[in-house]
Amino acid sequence: MRIGDKRDENTSGSTPGDNQHRHGAAFGSKDGVCFPRLLLSLLLILLLPVSSLAANLTCSRLPMLMDRFLSNHYAMKNMTEEIKSHAIDQMTKSLDPSKTLLYESDLARLKPLLQGMFVSMQSGDCASLSQVYNVLVARAQENEALVKKILGPAYRLDETVELNINVSKRPYLKTAEEKYEFLRKVVQFQIENALLAGIDLAEAKKQQVHRYELQTMRVVERNPEKLITSVAKAFALALDPHTSYLSSENYEDLLIQTQLSLDGIGATLSSDNGFTVIEELVPGGGAERSGLLKPKDKIISVAQEGERPVDIIDMDLREIIKMIRGKKGTKVTMTILRQGERTCRFDATIMRDKIDIKEQEAKLTYEIHTVGGRQYRFGVIDLPSFYGNEKENKSCSEDVKGLLGEAKKQHVDGIVLDLSRNVGGLLEEAVLVAGLFLGKGGIVATKDSQGQVTIIANGSAASGTRGDKGKVITFPSVDPLAVYNGPLVVLTSRLSASASEIVAGALKDYRRAVIVGSDHTFGKGSVQILLPLPGDMGAMKITAALYFLPGGKSTQKMGVEANVRLPSWSILEDIGETELDYPLPVQVITPFLGIPGKAVPLWKPLEQTMIAELTARSKVRVAKDAKFAEIIKNNKIAGGKKSIIRFADLRKEVENEGGGNTKETPAELRKKARGQYVPFVNESVNVLNDMVTLGFSRPMSSRSQ
Numbered sequence: 001m002r003i004g005d006k007r008d009e010n011t012s013g014s015t016p017g018d019n020q021h022r023h024g025a026a027f028g029s030k031d032g033v034c035f036p037r038l039l040l041s042l043l044l045i046l047l048l049p050v051s052s053l054a055a056n057l058t059c060s061r062l063p064m065l066m067d068r069f070l071s072n073h074y075a076m077k078n079m080t081e082e083i084k085s086h087a088i089d090q091m092t093k094s095l096d097p098s099k100t101l102l103y104e105s106d107l108a109r110l111k112p113l114l115q116g117m118f119v120s121m122q123s124g125d126c127a128s129l130s131q132v133y134n135v136l137v138a139r140a141q142e143n144e145a146l147v148k149k150i151l152g153p154a155y156r157l158d159e160t161v162e163l164n165i166n167v168s169k170r171p172y173l174k175t176a177e178e179k180y181e182f183l184r185k186v187v188q189f190q191i192e193n194a195l196l197a198g199i200d201l202a203e204a205k206k207q208q209v210h211r212y213e214l215q216t217m218r219v220v221e222r223n224p225e226k227l228i229t230s231v232a233k234a235f236a237l238a239l240d241p242h243t244s245y246l247s248s249e250n251y252e253d254l255l256i257q258t259q260l261s262l263d264g265i266g267a268t269l270s271s272d273n274g275f276t277v278i279e280e281l282v283p284g285g286g287a288e289r290s291g292l293l294k295p296k297d298k299i300i301s302v303a304q305e306g307e308r309p310v311d312i313i314d315m316d317l318r319e320i321i322k323m324i325r326g327k328k329g330t331k332v333t334m335t336i337l338r339q340g341e342r343t344c345r346f347d348a349t350i351m352r353d354k355i356d357i358k359e360q361e362a363k364l365t366y367e368i369h370t371v372g373g374r375q376y377r378f379g380v381i382d383l384p385s386f387y388g389n390e391k392e393n394k395s396c397s398e399d400v401k402g403l404l405g406e407a408k409k410q411h412v413d414g415i416v417l418d419l420s421r422n423v424g425g426l427l428e429e430a431v432l433v434a435g436l437f438l439g440k441g442g443i444v445a446t447k448d449s450q451g452q453v454t455i456i457a458n459g460s461a462a463s464g465t466r467g468d469k470g471k472v473i474t475f476p477s478v479d480p481l482a483v484y485n486g487p488l489v490v491l492t493s494r495l496s497a498s499a500s501e502i503v504a505g506a507l508k509d510y511r512r513a514v515i516v517g518s519d520h521t522f523g524k525g526s527v528q529i530l531l532p533l534p535g536d537m538g539a540m541k542i543t544a545a546l547y548f549l550p551g552g553k554s555t556q557k558m559g560v561e562a563n564v565r566l567p568s569w570s571i572l573e574d575i576g577e578t579e580l581d582y583p584l585p586v587q588v589i590t591p592f593l594g595i596p597g598k599a600v601p602l603w604k605p606l607e608q609t610m611i612a613e614l615t616a617r618s619k620v621r622v623a624k625d626a627k628f629a630e631i632i633k634n635n636k637i638a639g640g641k642k643s644i645i646r647f648a649d650l651r652k653e654v655e656n657e658g659g660g661n662t663k664e665t666p667a668e669l670r671k672k673a674r675g676q677y678v679p680f681v682n683e684s685v686n687v688l689n690d691m692v693t694l695g696f697s698r699p700m701s702s703r704s705q
Contacts (some may be wrong), residue, residue, distance in 0.1 A: 060124040089580070091114055102139055141216055161183045163186065275313065275337075299320070331349050363647065385424070412687040417489070430444075446548070452536070453590075510600050516687050526547070527546065614694075
């Protein structure tokens with residue numbers, strides 16, 4: 001069962017929906033939806049045929065659909081005023097994601113209409129959507145007229161313009177004058193993009209006028225009947241960030257794509273208030289291999305080979321995915337807006353290709369430290385994903401097992417397991433990898449909406465951990481000789497998610513490893529299932545369970561907190577479950593820690609005094625480290641201006657960069673991109689070195705292994 005599903009759309013695999021909201025979280029993974037290798041009944045993703053995929057969702061079916069969401073959801077079982085309020089907020093976000101269409105007074109008028117609709121639709125009456133539709137059409141026509149006025153014969157670029165692109169921090173427009181002024185800034189931003197792409201001003205103006213004409217046409221085509229689907233999607237998102245409604249069209253796309261091998265750039269995307277945002281780079285994908293892109297980069301235009309770029313701001317995410325995907329061996333050029341210590345705009349040309357599984361494989365390197373005249377050798381295992389493929393006989397747990405065997409032959413004094421870029425993968429592989437450091441015992445548990453707890457263990461779980469409603473699923477036990485029992489550090493970040501959190505959390509709860517990294521991991525601790533709906537209604541992806549660590553706490557929301565905290569490697573503080581709308585709260589179950597039977601641990605448990613000393617020493621080193629000082633400084637600068645675009649500065653930046661096109665080779669770019677992780681890996685090794693020199697070692701009884 002693949003559980004790396006904290007993101008939206010995957011440009012290399014499945015398109016699970018056209019959710020326009022931030023971090024709608026597609027189920028599936030880097031390779032699209034994968035069928036589970038083990039039929040874990042609680043975790044099974046159901047992909048069943050539907051009888052028809054033709055008509056739209058109707059108003060009379062909305063109550064039944066909402067009842068199905070509530071009856072199957074892990075936590076939300078009844079329609080409450082809070083859920084209605086959340087649904088209305090999500091609906092208004094979908095109607096005007098960039099806050100350029102509706103006035104504050106429009107929202108005040110529309111919200112009571114939408115509130116009343118939850119009552120009237122019980123009798124099949126969605127008439128209020130006609131009034132919503134009329135407001136949208138009027139405002140789209142108004143915007144089109146304003147843009148034509150702005151771009152009249154007297155139009156000139158304004159060198160002083162600044163644009164705040166943080167929609168969540170910006171209020172809705174209050175007056176027509178405010179709208180005119182704001183649209184003037186938005187239009188200049190779009191004009192600037194065209195000019196920097198080599199398009200002359202006259203043509204750029206024509207493009208923008210046409211863009212707003214198309215926007216009006218799209219709004220007109222989004223008739224009241226189609227708005228019913230928007231209501232369903234808004235209701236699903238009101239329950240939690242990872243629950244969603246798939247229209248019949250979206251579901252049909254999904255079923256087709258689970259049977260096809262699609263090529264893309266190897267990135268997952270989300271729609272964030274009108275911007276298309278790169279959430280994740282898939283190891284081995286074209287985007288990652290290029291060295292050009294980073295998480296949180298915004299894509300503002302897309303161009304096919306030999307064609308002019310198409311402005312994609314405020315475009316439907318589903319259409320953008322189609323533009324970026326394509327045949328293997330073809331190229332796509334994306335214009336990127338990156339906001340860091342400086343705001344820059346550049347073009348990134350990526351070759352569409354299959355994911356190179358070799359790039360996902362676990363890799364082992366060595367670091368040598370000399371302390372007090374003695375030389376120490378440490379192994380660093382980089383594990384980008386929890387991969388596995390029975391047909392190709394690929395298994396990350398077997399690969400890690402082999403690397404640990406190699407490290408033992410090299411007589412390493414400790415191991416760093418690097419999960420800082422690992423966003424998930426196969427649950428079975430994650431459990432088996434944890435077993436390579438723990439031996440037998442429970443690794444993770446799930447709890448469903450009926451309260452049943454299922455513990456997943458290597459070999460067996462400790463007695464007394466099942467509870468009244470519990471059961472245990474066991475994987476084959478790890479050969480004790482294959483278990484690594486020496487000093488262990490796990491490197492994590494805010495990007496570490498799902499399966500990574502399960503492994504890091506289990507190793508922390510058993511006091512097996514020191515967790516080093518960002519304040520906490522991503523925090524996605526929920527389990528989703530996909531349920532087809534009857535007739536032509538599509539399907540629903542719904543949160544049906546939560547994951548729990550051996551100590552009894554869920555990974556939900558706060559993830560796994562680091563023992564030794566390092567500065568964030570970029571300004572990605574807005575990454576994580578806590579940044580999403582309506583995340584489910586942290587929950588606890590009875591702990592299932594313990595070694596089965598009366599066995600003695602194969603490893604030495606960490607003491608809190610050791611962790612405290614490691615933390616203190618790391619703080620001193622980080623405070624003196626020039627690279628960390630630069631990272632902290634750049635993050636502070638970027639954090640202060642990441643919402644503001646200054647056009648004059650952006651144009652100057654592009655000119656200084658030679659038109660936005662880098663002269664560095666892909667290999668140089670990739671080396672540069674990976675170089676940003678080096679200080680964090682180095683400090684992890686330093687922490688490991690401290691563990692050893694402070695006297696922490698493997699148990700005496702097992703040193704001969």
